[in-house]
Amino acid sequence: MRTVYVNGEYVPENEAKISVFDRGFLMADGVYEVTSVLEGKLVDFDGHAKRLERSLKELDMAAPVTTDELLAIHRELIARNDLTEGGIYLQITRGAPADRDFAFPDPAETPSSLVLFTQQKNLANAPAANTGIKVISIEDIRWGRRDIKTVQLLYPSMGKMMAKKAGADDAWMVEDGQVTEGTSNNAYIVKGGKIITRQLSNDILHGITRAAVLRLAKEAQMEVEERGFTIEEAQDADEAFVTSATTFVQPVVQIDDATIGTGTPGPIAKRLREIYIDESLKKAI
Known part of the structure:
Protein backbone atom coordinates (compact mmCIF):
# COMPACT_ATOMS: atom_id res chain seq x y z
CA MET A 1 0.00 0.00 0.00
CA LYS A 121 4.94 3.43 -14.29
CA ASN A 122 7.21 2.09 -17.00
CA LEU A 123 8.50 5.31 -18.55
CA ALA A 124 11.83 4.71 -20.27
CA ASN A 125 10.72 1.52 -22.02
CA ALA A 126 7.05 2.25 -22.56
CA PRO A 127 5.68 0.11 -25.44
CA ALA A 128 4.01 3.11 -27.12
CA ALA A 129 7.44 4.61 -27.78
CA ASN A 130 8.13 1.76 -30.20
CA THR A 131 4.73 1.58 -31.87
CA GLY A 132 3.66 5.22 -31.81
CA ILE A 133 0.17 6.44 -30.93
CA LYS A 134 -2.94 7.42 -32.89
CA VAL A 135 -4.67 10.74 -32.25
CA ILE A 136 -7.93 12.34 -33.32
CA SER A 137 -8.65 16.05 -33.68
CA ILE A 138 -11.27 17.78 -31.53
CA GLU A 139 -12.38 21.35 -30.99
CA ASP A 140 -10.55 23.17 -28.19
CA ILE A 141 -13.21 24.67 -25.91
CA ARG A 142 -11.14 25.10 -22.74
CA TRP A 143 -10.81 28.36 -20.81
CA GLY A 144 -8.31 30.94 -22.04
CA ARG A 145 -5.49 30.44 -19.49
CA ARG A 146 -4.09 27.07 -20.43
CA ASP A 147 -0.63 28.28 -19.44
CA ILE A 148 -1.68 27.87 -15.79
CA LYS A 149 -1.50 24.19 -14.82
CA THR A 150 -4.84 23.99 -13.03
CA VAL A 151 -6.82 20.91 -12.01
CA GLN A 152 -9.60 21.91 -14.45
CA LEU A 153 -9.16 18.78 -16.51
CA LEU A 154 -12.72 17.80 -17.41
CA TYR A 155 -12.49 18.61 -21.11
CA PRO A 156 -9.06 16.99 -21.59
CA SER A 157 -10.52 13.90 -19.89
CA MET A 158 -13.48 14.02 -22.26
CA GLY A 159 -11.01 14.32 -25.13
CA LYS A 160 -9.19 11.18 -24.00
CA MET A 161 -12.51 9.33 -23.92
CA MET A 162 -13.47 10.64 -27.39
CA ALA A 163 -10.18 9.23 -28.65
CA LYS A 164 -10.75 5.91 -26.92
CA LYS A 165 -14.24 5.65 -28.42
CA ALA A 166 -12.73 6.31 -31.87
CA GLY A 167 -10.13 3.57 -31.41
CA ALA A 168 -7.29 6.08 -30.90
CA ASP A 169 -4.98 6.89 -28.01
CA ASP A 170 -5.29 10.65 -27.58
CA ALA A 171 -6.71 13.84 -29.06
CA TRP A 172 -5.15 17.00 -30.44
CA MET A 173 -7.21 20.10 -29.78
CA VAL A 174 -7.85 22.64 -32.52
CA GLU A 175 -8.75 26.33 -32.15
CA ASP A 176 -9.18 28.82 -35.01
CA GLY A 177 -8.01 26.18 -37.44
CA GLN A 178 -4.71 25.43 -35.70
CA VAL A 179 -3.58 22.76 -33.25
CA THR A 180 -3.09 24.04 -29.72
CA GLU A 181 -1.88 20.90 -27.92
CA GLY A 182 -2.78 17.37 -26.92
CA THR A 183 -5.03 16.59 -23.95
CA SER A 184 -2.02 16.18 -21.67
CA ASN A 185 0.98 16.99 -23.85
CA ASN A 186 2.54 19.42 -26.32
CA ALA A 187 2.20 18.62 -30.03
CA TYR A 188 4.86 18.65 -32.78
CA ILE A 189 5.28 17.82 -36.45
CA VAL A 190 8.41 17.31 -38.54
CA LYS A 191 8.62 18.37 -42.20
CA GLY A 192 11.77 18.34 -44.27
CA GLY A 193 13.85 17.79 -41.14
CA LYS A 194 12.34 20.84 -39.39
CA ILE A 195 10.61 20.44 -36.02
CA ILE A 196 7.48 22.59 -35.81
CA THR A 197 5.54 23.28 -32.60
CA ARG A 198 3.18 26.00 -31.45
CA GLN A 199 4.79 29.05 -29.86
CA LEU A 200 4.32 29.77 -26.14
CA SER A 201 1.33 31.89 -25.13
CA ASN A 202 -1.69 31.70 -22.83
CA ASP A 203 -3.16 29.21 -25.32
CA ILE A 204 -0.95 26.26 -24.35
CA LEU A 205 0.82 24.84 -21.34
CA HIS A 206 4.45 25.86 -21.08
CA GLY A 207 5.69 22.29 -20.95
CA ILE A 208 8.79 21.55 -18.90
CA THR A 209 9.59 18.59 -21.14
CA ARG A 210 8.88 20.81 -24.16
CA ALA A 211 11.53 23.29 -23.05
CA ALA A 212 14.11 20.56 -22.46
CA VAL A 213 13.41 18.77 -25.75
CA LEU A 214 13.63 21.97 -27.83
CA ARG A 215 16.91 22.89 -26.12
CA LEU A 216 18.33 19.43 -26.82
CA ALA A 217 17.11 19.56 -30.43
CA LYS A 218 18.91 22.84 -31.02
CA GLU A 219 22.06 21.49 -29.35
CA ALA A 220 21.87 18.53 -31.75
CA GLN A 221 21.78 20.99 -34.69
CA MET A 222 18.14 20.25 -35.47
CA GLU A 223 16.07 23.08 -36.92
CA VAL A 224 13.14 24.25 -34.78
CA GLU A 225 10.30 26.57 -35.80
CA GLU A 226 7.78 27.72 -33.19
CA ARG A 227 4.47 28.45 -34.90
CA GLY A 228 0.97 27.11 -35.24
CA PHE A 229 0.04 24.40 -37.73
CA THR A 230 -3.18 22.88 -39.02
CA ILE A 231 -4.39 19.30 -38.83
CA GLU A 232 -4.02 19.09 -42.62
CA GLU A 233 -0.41 20.20 -42.38
CA ALA A 234 0.20 17.66 -39.63
CA GLN A 235 -1.34 14.87 -41.71
CA ASP A 236 1.08 15.74 -44.52
CA ALA A 237 4.11 15.82 -42.20
CA ASP A 238 7.02 13.38 -42.28
CA GLU A 239 6.70 12.75 -38.54
CA ALA A 240 4.65 13.83 -35.54
CA PHE A 241 5.14 13.44 -31.82
CA VAL A 242 4.12 14.69 -28.41
CA THR A 243 6.06 15.49 -25.24
CA SER A 244 5.09 15.40 -21.58
CA ALA A 245 6.67 14.68 -18.21
CA THR A 246 5.63 11.02 -18.15
CA THR A 247 5.73 10.12 -21.85
CA PHE A 248 8.95 12.03 -22.65
CA VAL A 249 8.97 12.06 -26.48
CA GLN A 250 6.20 9.87 -27.89
CA PRO A 251 5.78 9.37 -31.65
CA VAL A 252 2.40 9.91 -33.33
CA VAL A 253 1.77 7.65 -36.32
CA GLN A 254 -1.84 8.52 -37.23
CA ILE A 255 -3.95 11.69 -37.06
CA ASP A 256 -7.66 11.10 -37.65
CA ASP A 257 -7.68 8.77 -40.69
CA ALA A 258 -4.30 9.81 -42.09
CA THR A 259 -1.11 7.80 -41.61
CA ILE A 260 1.90 9.95 -40.76
CA GLY A 261 5.03 9.24 -42.76
CA THR A 262 5.62 5.50 -42.93
CA GLY A 263 3.18 4.78 -40.10
CA THR A 264 6.03 3.99 -37.74
CA PRO A 265 8.02 6.19 -35.31
CA GLY A 266 10.30 8.50 -37.28
CA PRO A 267 14.04 9.02 -36.84
CA ILE A 268 13.85 12.51 -35.32
CA ALA A 269 11.30 11.54 -32.69
CA LYS A 270 13.30 8.43 -31.81
CA ARG A 271 16.55 10.38 -31.59
CA LEU A 272 15.00 13.10 -29.42
CA ARG A 273 13.62 10.47 -27.08
CA GLU A 274 17.04 8.86 -26.76
CA ILE A 275 18.89 12.06 -25.98
CA TYR A 276 16.14 13.30 -23.63
CA ILE A 277 16.24 10.11 -21.55
CA ASP A 278 20.04 10.14 -21.54
CA GLU A 279 20.11 13.78 -20.43
CA SER A 280 17.43 13.18 -17.80
CA LEU A 281 19.33 10.29 -16.24
CA LYS A 282 22.49 12.40 -16.06
CA LYS A 283 20.80 15.41 -14.43
CA ALA A 284 18.13 13.78 -12.25
CA ILE A 285 18.43 14.62 -8.54
Whole structure:
Protein backbone atom coordinates (compact mmCIF):
# COMPACT_ATOMS: atom_id res chain seq x y z
CA MET A 1 0.00 0.00 0.00
CA ARG A 2 1.28 3.45 -0.92
CA THR A 3 2.21 6.13 1.55
CA VAL A 4 0.85 9.52 0.50
CA TYR A 5 1.40 13.04 1.80
CA VAL A 6 -1.56 15.09 2.99
CA ASN A 7 -1.11 18.48 4.63
CA GLY A 8 2.02 17.73 6.62
CA GLU A 9 1.44 14.03 7.28
CA TYR A 10 2.59 10.81 5.61
CA VAL A 11 -0.32 8.38 5.77
CA PRO A 12 -1.43 5.11 4.14
CA GLU A 13 -3.41 5.87 0.98
CA ASN A 14 -6.62 4.39 2.40
CA GLU A 15 -6.44 6.79 5.34
CA ALA A 16 -5.82 9.94 3.30
CA LYS A 17 -8.61 12.50 3.70
CA ILE A 18 -9.46 15.98 2.42
CA SER A 19 -12.36 18.14 3.62
CA VAL A 20 -15.55 18.17 1.54
CA PHE A 21 -15.21 21.96 1.66
CA ASP A 22 -11.80 21.92 -0.04
CA ARG A 23 -11.96 24.33 -2.97
CA GLY A 24 -10.11 21.91 -5.22
CA PHE A 25 -13.06 19.53 -4.79
CA LEU A 26 -15.78 22.17 -5.04
CA MET A 27 -14.33 24.71 -7.50
CA ALA A 28 -11.37 23.05 -9.26
CA ASP A 29 -9.51 25.86 -7.48
CA GLY A 30 -6.10 24.30 -7.52
CA VAL A 31 -2.91 23.65 -9.47
CA TYR A 32 -0.79 20.56 -9.97
CA GLU A 33 2.50 19.21 -11.23
CA VAL A 34 3.77 15.75 -12.15
CA THR A 35 7.49 15.08 -11.81
CA SER A 36 8.96 11.94 -13.35
CA VAL A 37 11.20 9.56 -11.46
CA LEU A 38 13.95 7.56 -13.17
CA GLU A 39 16.26 5.25 -11.22
CA GLY A 40 14.82 6.66 -8.01
CA LYS A 41 15.68 10.26 -8.91
CA LEU A 42 13.60 13.29 -9.90
CA VAL A 43 13.66 14.53 -13.50
CA ASP A 44 13.76 18.33 -13.97
CA PHE A 45 12.45 19.07 -10.48
CA ASP A 46 13.60 22.69 -10.67
CA GLY A 47 11.59 23.28 -13.83
CA HIS A 48 8.43 21.87 -12.28
CA ALA A 49 8.97 23.85 -9.08
CA LYS A 50 9.35 27.11 -11.02
CA ARG A 51 6.24 26.46 -13.10
CA LEU A 52 4.33 25.62 -9.91
CA GLU A 53 5.43 28.92 -8.41
CA ARG A 54 4.22 30.73 -11.53
CA SER A 55 0.84 28.96 -11.49
CA LEU A 56 0.32 29.88 -7.83
CA LYS A 57 1.22 33.49 -8.53
CA GLU A 58 -1.14 33.73 -11.49
CA LEU A 59 -4.02 32.53 -9.29
CA ASP A 60 -2.97 34.55 -6.24
CA MET A 61 -2.71 31.33 -4.25
CA ALA A 62 -0.40 30.88 -1.27
CA ALA A 63 2.39 28.29 -1.38
CA PRO A 64 2.01 25.99 1.64
CA VAL A 65 5.72 25.03 1.77
CA THR A 66 9.04 26.24 0.39
CA THR A 67 10.69 24.70 -2.67
CA ASP A 68 13.30 23.04 -0.45
CA GLU A 69 10.56 21.53 1.71
CA LEU A 70 8.78 20.35 -1.40
CA LEU A 71 11.93 18.62 -2.63
CA ALA A 72 12.32 16.90 0.75
CA ILE A 73 8.72 15.65 0.58
CA HIS A 74 9.28 14.26 -2.93
CA ARG A 75 12.39 12.42 -1.80
CA GLU A 76 10.68 11.07 1.31
CA LEU A 77 7.82 9.69 -0.79
CA ILE A 78 10.30 8.04 -3.18
CA ALA A 79 12.02 6.39 -0.19
CA ARG A 80 8.85 5.34 1.62
CA ASN A 81 7.32 3.84 -1.52
CA ASP A 82 10.56 2.39 -2.90
CA LEU A 83 9.83 4.12 -6.21
CA THR A 84 12.41 3.55 -8.91
CA GLU A 85 10.43 4.59 -12.00
CA GLY A 86 7.19 6.51 -12.37
CA GLY A 87 5.99 9.89 -11.21
CA ILE A 88 4.96 12.02 -8.28
CA TYR A 89 1.70 13.92 -8.50
CA LEU A 90 1.49 17.15 -6.52
CA GLN A 91 -1.65 19.23 -5.97
CA ILE A 92 -2.13 22.53 -4.18
CA THR A 93 -5.59 23.99 -3.65
CA ARG A 94 -6.83 27.18 -2.02
CA GLY A 95 -7.75 25.10 1.01
CA ALA A 96 -10.90 24.27 2.91
CA PRO A 97 -12.82 27.25 4.32
CA ALA A 98 -15.74 26.77 6.72
CA ASP A 99 -18.30 26.71 3.92
CA ARG A 100 -18.71 26.90 0.16
CA ASP A 101 -18.38 30.40 -1.30
CA PHE A 102 -17.35 31.81 -4.67
CA ALA A 103 -15.22 34.45 -2.92
CA PHE A 104 -11.67 33.42 -2.05
CA PRO A 105 -11.07 32.70 1.64
CA ASP A 106 -8.54 34.73 3.58
CA PRO A 107 -5.24 32.80 3.24
CA ALA A 108 -4.32 33.86 6.78
CA GLU A 109 -7.34 31.91 8.04
CA THR A 110 -7.53 29.15 5.41
CA PRO A 111 -4.17 27.60 4.54
CA SER A 112 -3.60 26.03 1.14
CA SER A 113 -4.01 22.26 0.93
CA LEU A 114 -1.07 20.14 -0.24
CA VAL A 115 -1.32 16.55 -1.45
CA LEU A 116 1.32 14.36 -3.09
CA PHE A 117 1.35 10.71 -4.13
CA THR A 118 3.53 8.38 -6.18
CA GLN A 119 2.57 6.45 -9.31
CA GLN A 120 4.67 3.52 -10.48
CA LYS A 121 4.94 3.43 -14.29
CA ASN A 122 7.21 2.09 -17.00
CA LEU A 123 8.50 5.31 -18.55
CA ALA A 124 11.83 4.71 -20.27
CA ASN A 125 10.72 1.52 -22.02
CA ALA A 126 7.05 2.25 -22.56
CA PRO A 127 5.68 0.11 -25.44
CA ALA A 128 4.01 3.11 -27.12
CA ALA A 129 7.44 4.61 -27.78
CA ASN A 130 8.13 1.76 -30.20
CA THR A 131 4.73 1.58 -31.87
CA GLY A 132 3.66 5.22 -31.81
CA ILE A 133 0.17 6.44 -30.93
CA LYS A 134 -2.94 7.42 -32.89
CA VAL A 135 -4.67 10.74 -32.25
CA ILE A 136 -7.93 12.34 -33.32
CA SER A 137 -8.65 16.05 -33.68
CA ILE A 138 -11.27 17.78 -31.53
CA GLU A 139 -12.38 21.35 -30.99
CA ASP A 140 -10.55 23.17 -28.19
CA ILE A 141 -13.21 24.67 -25.91
CA ARG A 142 -11.14 25.10 -22.74
CA TRP A 143 -10.81 28.36 -20.81
CA GLY A 144 -8.31 30.94 -22.04
CA ARG A 145 -5.49 30.44 -19.49
CA ARG A 146 -4.09 27.07 -20.43
CA ASP A 147 -0.63 28.28 -19.44
CA ILE A 148 -1.68 27.87 -15.79
CA LYS A 149 -1.50 24.19 -14.82
CA THR A 150 -4.84 23.99 -13.03
CA VAL A 151 -6.82 20.91 -12.01
CA GLN A 152 -9.60 21.91 -14.45
CA LEU A 153 -9.16 18.78 -16.51
CA LEU A 154 -12.72 17.80 -17.41
CA TYR A 155 -12.49 18.61 -21.11
CA PRO A 156 -9.06 16.99 -21.59
CA SER A 157 -10.52 13.90 -19.89
CA MET A 158 -13.48 14.02 -22.26
CA GLY A 159 -11.01 14.32 -25.13
CA LYS A 160 -9.19 11.18 -24.00
CA MET A 161 -12.51 9.33 -23.92
CA MET A 162 -13.47 10.64 -27.39
CA ALA A 163 -10.18 9.23 -28.65
CA LYS A 164 -10.75 5.91 -26.92
CA LYS A 165 -14.24 5.65 -28.42
CA ALA A 166 -12.73 6.31 -31.87
CA GLY A 167 -10.13 3.57 -31.41
CA ALA A 168 -7.29 6.08 -30.90
CA ASP A 169 -4.98 6.89 -28.01
CA ASP A 170 -5.29 10.65 -27.58
CA ALA A 171 -6.71 13.84 -29.06
CA TRP A 172 -5.15 17.00 -30.44
CA MET A 173 -7.21 20.10 -29.78
CA VAL A 174 -7.85 22.64 -32.52
CA GLU A 175 -8.75 26.33 -32.15
CA ASP A 176 -9.18 28.82 -35.01
CA GLY A 177 -8.01 26.18 -37.44
CA GLN A 178 -4.71 25.43 -35.70
CA VAL A 179 -3.58 22.76 -33.25
CA THR A 180 -3.09 24.04 -29.72
CA GLU A 181 -1.88 20.90 -27.92
CA GLY A 182 -2.78 17.37 -26.92
CA THR A 183 -5.03 16.59 -23.95
CA SER A 184 -2.02 16.18 -21.67
CA ASN A 185 0.98 16.99 -23.85
CA ASN A 186 2.54 19.42 -26.32
CA ALA A 187 2.20 18.62 -30.03
CA TYR A 188 4.86 18.65 -32.78
CA ILE A 189 5.28 17.82 -36.45
CA VAL A 190 8.41 17.31 -38.54
CA LYS A 191 8.62 18.37 -42.20
CA GLY A 192 11.77 18.34 -44.27
CA GLY A 193 13.85 17.79 -41.14
CA LYS A 194 12.34 20.84 -39.39
CA ILE A 195 10.61 20.44 -36.02
CA ILE A 196 7.48 22.59 -35.81
CA THR A 197 5.54 23.28 -32.60
CA ARG A 198 3.18 26.00 -31.45
CA GLN A 199 4.79 29.05 -29.86
CA LEU A 200 4.32 29.77 -26.14
CA SER A 201 1.33 31.89 -25.13
CA ASN A 202 -1.69 31.70 -22.83
CA ASP A 203 -3.16 29.21 -25.32
CA ILE A 204 -0.95 26.26 -24.35
CA LEU A 205 0.82 24.84 -21.34
CA HIS A 206 4.45 25.86 -21.08
CA GLY A 207 5.69 22.29 -20.95
CA ILE A 208 8.79 21.55 -18.90
CA THR A 209 9.59 18.59 -21.14
CA ARG A 210 8.88 20.81 -24.16
CA ALA A 211 11.53 23.29 -23.05
CA ALA A 212 14.11 20.56 -22.46
CA VAL A 213 13.41 18.77 -25.75
CA LEU A 214 13.63 21.97 -27.83
CA ARG A 215 16.91 22.89 -26.12
CA LEU A 216 18.33 19.43 -26.82
CA ALA A 217 17.11 19.56 -30.43
CA LYS A 218 18.91 22.84 -31.02
CA GLU A 219 22.06 21.49 -29.35
CA ALA A 220 21.87 18.53 -31.75
CA GLN A 221 21.78 20.99 -34.69
CA MET A 222 18.14 20.25 -35.47
CA GLU A 223 16.07 23.08 -36.92
CA VAL A 224 13.14 24.25 -34.78
CA GLU A 225 10.30 26.57 -35.80
CA GLU A 226 7.78 27.72 -33.19
CA ARG A 227 4.47 28.45 -34.90
CA GLY A 228 0.97 27.11 -35.24
CA PHE A 229 0.04 24.40 -37.73
CA THR A 230 -3.18 22.88 -39.02
CA ILE A 231 -4.39 19.30 -38.83
CA GLU A 232 -4.02 19.09 -42.62
CA GLU A 233 -0.41 20.20 -42.38
CA ALA A 234 0.20 17.66 -39.63
CA GLN A 235 -1.34 14.87 -41.71
CA ASP A 236 1.08 15.74 -44.52
CA ALA A 237 4.11 15.82 -42.20
CA ASP A 238 7.02 13.38 -42.28
CA GLU A 239 6.70 12.75 -38.54
CA ALA A 240 4.65 13.83 -35.54
CA PHE A 241 5.14 13.44 -31.82
CA VAL A 242 4.12 14.69 -28.41
CA THR A 243 6.06 15.49 -25.24
CA SER A 244 5.09 15.40 -21.58
CA ALA A 245 6.67 14.68 -18.21
CA THR A 246 5.63 11.02 -18.15
CA THR A 247 5.73 10.12 -21.85
CA PHE A 248 8.95 12.03 -22.65
CA VAL A 249 8.97 12.06 -26.48
CA GLN A 250 6.20 9.87 -27.89
CA PRO A 251 5.78 9.37 -31.65
CA VAL A 252 2.40 9.91 -33.33
CA VAL A 253 1.77 7.65 -36.32
CA GLN A 254 -1.84 8.52 -37.23
CA ILE A 255 -3.95 11.69 -37.06
CA ASP A 256 -7.66 11.10 -37.65
CA ASP A 257 -7.68 8.77 -40.69
CA ALA A 258 -4.30 9.81 -42.09
CA THR A 259 -1.11 7.80 -41.61
CA ILE A 260 1.90 9.95 -40.76
CA GLY A 261 5.03 9.24 -42.76
CA THR A 262 5.62 5.50 -42.93
CA GLY A 263 3.18 4.78 -40.10
CA THR A 264 6.03 3.99 -37.74
CA PRO A 265 8.02 6.19 -35.31
CA GLY A 266 10.30 8.50 -37.28
CA PRO A 267 14.04 9.02 -36.84
CA ILE A 268 13.85 12.51 -35.32
CA ALA A 269 11.30 11.54 -32.69
CA LYS A 270 13.30 8.43 -31.81
CA ARG A 271 16.55 10.38 -31.59
CA LEU A 272 15.00 13.10 -29.42
CA ARG A 273 13.62 10.47 -27.08
CA GLU A 274 17.04 8.86 -26.76
CA ILE A 275 18.89 12.06 -25.98
CA TYR A 276 16.14 13.30 -23.63
CA ILE A 277 16.24 10.11 -21.55
CA ASP A 278 20.04 10.14 -21.54
CA GLU A 279 20.11 13.78 -20.43
CA SER A 280 17.43 13.18 -17.80
CA LEU A 281 19.33 10.29 -16.24
CA LYS A 282 22.49 12.40 -16.06
CA LYS A 283 20.80 15.41 -14.43
CA ALA A 284 18.13 13.78 -12.25
CA ILE A 285 18.43 14.62 -8.54
